[in-house]
């Protein structure tokens with residue numbers, strides 16, 4: 119740090135000078151002769167020392183320039199190491215493009231105001247270097263209860279922290295193609311939310327990888343939330359068999375009574391069940407006839423003749439009614455469906471959440487069945503959301519305590535949030551209403567282009583791993599300022615364990631290497647000590663105090 | 670730069686016989702004992718020192734009307750020619766041209782042309798390593814040499830830098846630094862740059 123409290127440039131591996139540019143296109147920086155372009159990656163955080171302000175920005179492009187147009191005709195003999203050293207950085211030099219994002223005033227006192235969005239560019243010949251650890255902490259915050267260490271800025275040791283309270287204020291998204299680290303990143307986010315106490319989590323764990331254990335590449339098991347945070351986490355299961363096979367005894371086995379299914383729950387499944395509009399709409403007529411609780415059971419029990427009679431009575435095309443019956447019969451196959459009684463799993467979930475616990479609902483074998491996943495997640499969420507809305511409204515009118523903010527995590531979110539389906543599901547409503555009723559979403563998806571654009575635009579913070587498809591890239595960037603510059607950063611991400619963070623909870627877009635998860639050290643940094651390790655530590659401590667044991 | 674005590678006779682190479690602000694000629698006190706091409710020399714005394722770089726060395730007859738003739742037809746070696754003709758050392762003279770590259774006055778050391786040329790008959794001295802190192806801490810002399818009114822500027826620059834590098838603790842680092850300065854000075858003249866760099870490379 120320099121005397122005025124501003125971080126200096128000493129730690130930077132390279133330096134450069136501002137030689138031109140604009141706010142919209144980014145600032146052009148010529149690298150100093152001893153800097154090599156190979157040391158600088160797109161996405162790197164950069165500090166620029168302007169006359170009165172210090173700018174923070176992000177490298178959006180790296181290029182080679184030549185000061186000499188005659189160079190092509192008489193190229194230097196770079197096979198000679200001496201000549202190569204001379205010409206690199208002089209005749210041929212590197213330039214980078216930097217998008218200025220924030221300014222920190224250099225005047226003491228004003229710095230306390232914190233970083234402001236950059237509305238101008240640094241003057242010609244301002245010095246440029248990699249941002250310092252101090253810059254990162256100043257802008258993103260230091261690790262504490264509310265600031266969760268989520269990763270490290272590219273090429274930096276400094277921890278980059280996410281303001282969890284700000285994060286859960288809005289619905290958020292984790293995107294990236296398959297195998298890029300979405301689930302690992304999401305698991306960290308859930309741990310961060312849990313540790314901050316900013317909200318409680320409900321996770322629809324499609325692939326059963328958040329609760330007790332998940333898997334890393336090569337089949338190595340990594341701990342789930344329950345193993346790390348024990349009593350704060352409850353694992354619910356939809357598939358008791360599968361849970362048992364994995365040696366887990368779930369805290370609660372979720373079952374859903376036929377009586378609990380409403381026409382609205384069927385609307386969402388229109389695509390999955392291949393129902394025509396008349397067939398899907400017939401459910402409302404059935405409900406009117408048989409009542410809210412009995413309609414499904416009645417429909418499924420009808421013989422063909424009675425069915426056609428019913429169709430006529432309800433003014434539904436016969437074929438549509440038959441299709442509806444045939445398709446809904448698929449629900450009978452699900453072991454978690456109970457024809458006989460009501461279970462009110464929703465009350466159980468709310469009970470745990472109300473006690474500040476985090477609930478992971480494992481789908482077990484049903485995770486492979488989109489129909490089951492969409493049905494259950496939507497059904498439960500709709501009921502939970504209704505209850506939250508009631509609680510919130512009661513809190514407002516009676517000055518009662520507000521419900522603890524709830525974050526609902528859904529994998530393969532596009533199944534709920536596709537345009538066409540989105541209007542039918544509760545999830546689109548939650549995303550749109552921001553956090554009116556203290557409920558927000560954490561959507562995890564590998565095909566963001568299939569998610570309804572309006573929903574995408576409502577997401578507060580996006581954490582994006584590598585995406586291949588141009589349409590997916592465009593989808594995550596729509597509505598983001600400076601999208602074209604972020605595009606180059608996105609394209610430069612590694613195929614694993616790297617992400618670009620931008621939006622509501624981060625003061626400026628930033629590329630990170632996601633914090634390691636799955637090693638004993640990583641568990642320890644999350645506050646978890648293996649029993650065996652704990653024992654070993656105690657023994658070490660004893661040995662430290664009293665000397666090694668005799669014998 | 671402390672030059673007191675360095676005006677010793679041992680460092681003396683000759684005296685100035687003609688001078689302009691940009692260049693001067695030194696007549697060597699001893700035949701054939703000119704400092705090598707590219708050497709840093711200094712002339713004048715404390716208070717008005719002018720620095721030069723040896724740019725051209727010539728040995729010729731003292732009397733322009735009398736050309737040397739071949740004398741060794743019957744001799745066995747070159748030394749024998751001189752031994753048999755002792756008058757030769759007095760009929761011949763070694764001179765060198767130096768490019769003015771800087772000066773020192775009460776304000777310190779400057780690496781650009783002096784306001785006045787050195788006086789005729791002022792003594793010229795070879796600079797020692799310490800002086801050469803101090804003078805080449807900054808690489809401004811390169812620009813002066815590249816624009817000097819002499820025939821083979823590039824050879825002189827290369828020779829000057831090679832010699833100066835030996836006065837620096839890390840000669841290679843010095844040459845790289847100097848090379849980068851050349852690259853900046855010679856933008857648009859990559860052929861010329863390449864030629865000089867090749868001369869510096871080994």
Ligand SMILES: Nc1ncnc2c1ncn2[C@@H]1O[C@H](COP(=O)(O)OP(=O)(O)OP(=O)(O)O)[C@@H](O)[C@H]1O
Nearest residue numbers: 296297298299300301302334335615632633634635
């Ligand atoms: N933060 C991390 N720490 C350690 N390993 C990681 C991390 N992020 C990713 N990996 C590695 O990358 C692999 C893929 O990550 P992950 O399972 O999270 O991908 P994904 O994007 O969820 O893929 P899919 O779309 O197939 O579910 C992991 O199995 C793990 O080996």
Ligand SMILES: [Mg+2]
Nearest residue numbers: 297300301302
């Ligand atoms: Mg995954």
